[in-house]
Amino acid sequence: MNFKNKNVKEIGKEFKIGERTFYPVVEISTIEMDSSFSEQISPIALLVIEPSIKYILPLTEEKVNSEEIIDLYQNRILSGNKF
16 A cells, blocks of 8 residues: 655735735645545645734644745745746
């Protein structure tokens, strides 16, 4: 029996409220087994960008890696990847 488990974090489509821009951060878990697979998408945080500051609001009790989320955001901006 072949079994693969993969977890990745992604930044979702931005939305704005006033001068704040919000980016949802989700974790996508994929389990593959022989000829079947299952995926689960879980919101884990909101990245908030204000004119003078960036911060992260966790949506779970688990610790969020702030540097990883900022890196995901910067890579998305540099690549021009817009949803």
